[in-house]
Amino acid sequence: MEEWTIEINRSATKKEKPNTDQLEFGRVFTDHMFIMDYSVPLGWHDARIIPYQPFSIDPSAMTFHYGQSVFEGLKAYYTPEGNIQLFRPEKNMQRLNRSNDRLCIPPIDEAFVLQAIKQLVYLDKDWIPTAEGTSLYIRPFIISTEPFIGVAPSHQYRLIVILSPVGAYYKEGINPVKIAVENQYVRTVKGGTGEAKTGGNYAASLKAQELCSQKGFTQVLWLDGVEKKYIEEVGSMNVFFKINGKVYTPALNGSILEGVTRNSVIQLLQHWNVPVIEERISMEVLYQAYLDGSLEEAFGTGTAAVISPIGQLSWEDKDLYINDGKTGKISRDLYNTLTRIQYGKEKDPFGWIDIVNEANAVKQ
Amino acid sequence: MEEWTIEINRSATKKEKPNTDQLEFGRVFTDHMFIMDYSVPLGWHDARIIPYQPFSIDPSAMTFHYGQSVFEGLKAYYTPEGNIQLFRPEKNMQRLNRSNDRLCIPPIDEAFVLQAIKQLVYLDKDWIPTAEGTSLYIRPFIISTEPFIGVAPSHQYRLIVILSPVGAYYKEGINPVKIAVENQYVRTVKGGTGEAKTGGNYAASLKAQELCSQKGFTQVLWLDGVEKKYIEEVGSMNVFFKINGKVYTPALNGSILEGVTRNSVIQLLQHWNVPVIEERISMEVLYQAYLDGSLEEAFGTGTAAVISPIGQLSWEDKDLYINDGKTGKISRDLYNTLTRIQYGKEKDPFGWIDIVNEANAVKQ
Structure with a gap:
């Protein structure tokens, strides 16, 4: 310095x-x-x-x-x-x-x-x-x-x-939200400014947010700007899915913001010996996991909410009700541990x- | 009102x-x-x-x-x-x-x-x-x-x-510029804010502009954010190509700004009975036209420069020298007529x- x-x-x-x-x-x-x-x-x-x-x-x-x-x-x-x-x-x-x-x-x-x-x-x-x-x-x-x-x-x-x-x-306690998968608008694309925390990314998101709010959703889930197949973020949060005991989150690809809470969640899950996989995740694969019953939880991560469980995800004409619309165990454990560390109520083993x-x- | x-x-x-x-x-x-x-x-x-x-x-x-x-x-x-x-x-x-x-x-x-x-x-x-x-x-x-x-x-x-x-x-007179086709960064993508004149689009362009300037180019030519194949704009201008007597410009697709000069150029060319075609144009097709000698002129259009002839276009490892790096006839005629109308030196038949x-x- x-x-x-x-x-x-x-x-x-x-x-x-x-x-x-x-x-x-x-x-x-x-x-x-x-x-x-x-x-x-x-x-x-x-x-x-x-x-x-x-x-x-x-x-x-x-x-x-x-x-x-x-x-x-x-x-x-x-x-x-x-x-x-x-x-x-x-x-x-x-x-x-x-x-x-x-x-x-x-x-x-x-x-x-x-x-x-x-x-x-x-x-x-x-x-x-x-x-x-x-x-x-x-x-x-x-x-x-x-x-x-x-x-x-x-x-x-x-x-x-x-x-x-x-x-x-x-x-009134951690509460799952309804999210709509956005098919028309995109937040950003590879080669754009998605990785950066700059105003234009948020300005670009307002229209989709306004339209989804009118339909009763809390936020949108953004798909990639190229194929509109792969999951990027939810609203202004990163997103995670628990499928068959493993936790998946979209790999950083140049258009996804690298969230501090995202990184902390990954470290915490690894600390708990829960497998975490960062990879490209398509809506189709997620939907199949939902149909076969292996999609156990979904949640957003960010500084404001820390953990925001997703109770319903609407994609085209399909509605996915995740964990019966209730907050799942991993979501709750992550929320509790992260906030307890943040508020000094629990030991911080991570520095x-x-x-x-x-x-x-x-x-x- | x-x-x-x-x-x-x-x-x-x-x-x-x-x-x-x-x-x-x-x-x-x-x-x-x-x-x-x-x-x-x-x-x-x-x-x-x-x-x-x-x-x-x-x-x-x-x-x-x-x-x-x-x-x-x-x-x-x-x-x-x-x-x-x-x-x-x-x-x-x-x-x-x-x-x-x-x-x-x-x-x-x-x-x-x-x-x-x-x-x-x-x-x-x-x-x-x-x-x-x-x-x-x-x-x-x-x-x-x-x-x-x-x-x-x-x-x-x-x-x-x-x-x-x-x-x-x-x-010192209308002067052709050197343009680099941008392969890494993108300005925007369909579903984004490309059609809107909003700060974020320009903020997103600065990095590519800075890098191309260091290499001696005046501006970049933006490709589409999806396939990085199709021509969108040049710097903060729309772009036109004269190929085999016809004038081509990328069709408005949701990510291209609808320029007032672009629209005026199209009207003027039609008034002159020059065929104008708005369609998706790939760099590959443009390069083939260059190789077979049918690419006659290229120019950007915008409020600042009105018409900006492109003398050199660099794409990957290829350099296209257009019209021997000189201002072509259509570029010059458009520039002269548009500026003469703007400055009241020529009758305005278009209102x-x-x-x-x-x-x-x-x-x-």
Whole structure:
């Protein structure tokens, strides 16, 4: 890590915090934010923590026009003992730089940005909710800010980290969802930006999501953009299937996002001696497994829900009711173990937990 | 068109205008901008022309995170008689709404936004350069502004129109370029957002563009994302090939942008009784036409360059030198006729020209 300093400008006032039972995802933000700018002569510079506030930007800023942007999402958790934990944050920093590379954005110093995130979280630690299942969502993102409307990589960028207290994803216990296999729209394709966490992938997903919601489904299951046969992701989560005692997930192929929860689930299953197979999975093969009774469970994985069991999967004119529409044992075990590790209620044998403590206190 | 009014706040000072011979594309902006906001209770509202300036936006504004944005590009031209002309602006308004639909952005009133653009252009008409080949580039764009970091269509949007005086694209005459056929990266795929003018498509293109530039090429030629066999676009332009006296262009297939210049070229060729064929074109067929000597010309079409002849096309280990690397007759005729119509130097038999005049003067 290079030598960096972070300027601190503390907020003069503290905002009122929302009630824990009224927390929504991503609508309320804390008292401070972290900012760092990039320019060609200076590189990344002017790292600072300032009061959370709107910022001024030119209407010709490239990010508005050509979508050159990347982001990450992770969480801070309070343990019952009052410790603050992050879950594998270095994976998010690594992926941010992989996304940067795909989007022609200059790399960040991963260790420094992680340290900045820890300082910001510690400064705003009173915002981390403590109720069961709640956490502080951390959103680092980078936008291109050069005032130039030509199609080219920007010469100026801004990295911002904002924090949002979020409620329990499952208010009434982990609950299976209805998913529709998407046959018309595609999220991305090999050679595209699917591996990167960039806005365009999410913008492309909105139309299919809107149409499936109208039909009563929670999310869509994306098929590959080439043959529309092979399973890629579900909504903005990775997806797993338990078939005949083995757990399958689509192999990373260049268009699937490499989820941190996906990777953790694979490690956890291997730790439990459950066979995990990463390979190309067609809807046809999945449907045959359903028909012959060997499809035992299906679930999505992501930072928000951790584990999201799939109770019904609709594909063309067929409805697959998986595990009688109930949460399966593996899904529940994974959810319980992952969340217990994240919240410090269970020993972490993997070195996944990164502590935020007084060492991250702002000295100024 | 509904009843709308535009509030006007004139700039107190006028910025210095750049020298005509130093004009770059998209770096300098005029004295004013048009803004209109959308919210769920009000719909599109608060239409206003204000001094060109940065604006304040929340770091959680959805556009920074999930890329829900669209844009357009068109030009205003001064005729030798001092009239101001737009070229088929209603096509841009129609496409803006098609892009809006794909990106789940509420539709605009096309006639009203066109009228607002005309008012803005007339107000800043001193910024339209008059030298040969120069024009005023008009950039309407819409961003999602709701302060919410959830993946869903925004409930708040901002439409902005900014203007930029641009120099002649060909300073030393129309000039053929070297193009590399892209085999690794893809721009988009059927079922994706390729038909829409949205930032993500351009963000996805940057990496391939960067790599081809390093190898000395001007732009890439995109193949389809499914089979990587069929020709889609060149850089951010549509593409045409003259083979054995007939002109071919890839048929609109859901992943190709429907260019206004593309459509105008097709109409113009038909007007000239040159056969035009819109169909799927493979690189293999094009290469065979090159080998047997029937590939006579190749060119890109777009608002910026109008016509961009392709002198060299590199595909895998093969280099196709088209028309001995020189600008062909059809390319030159199309360029001359289109630009002469745009600049009012030739009669417009197609009803393409839309005049901006005193009727568009701001009354306030």
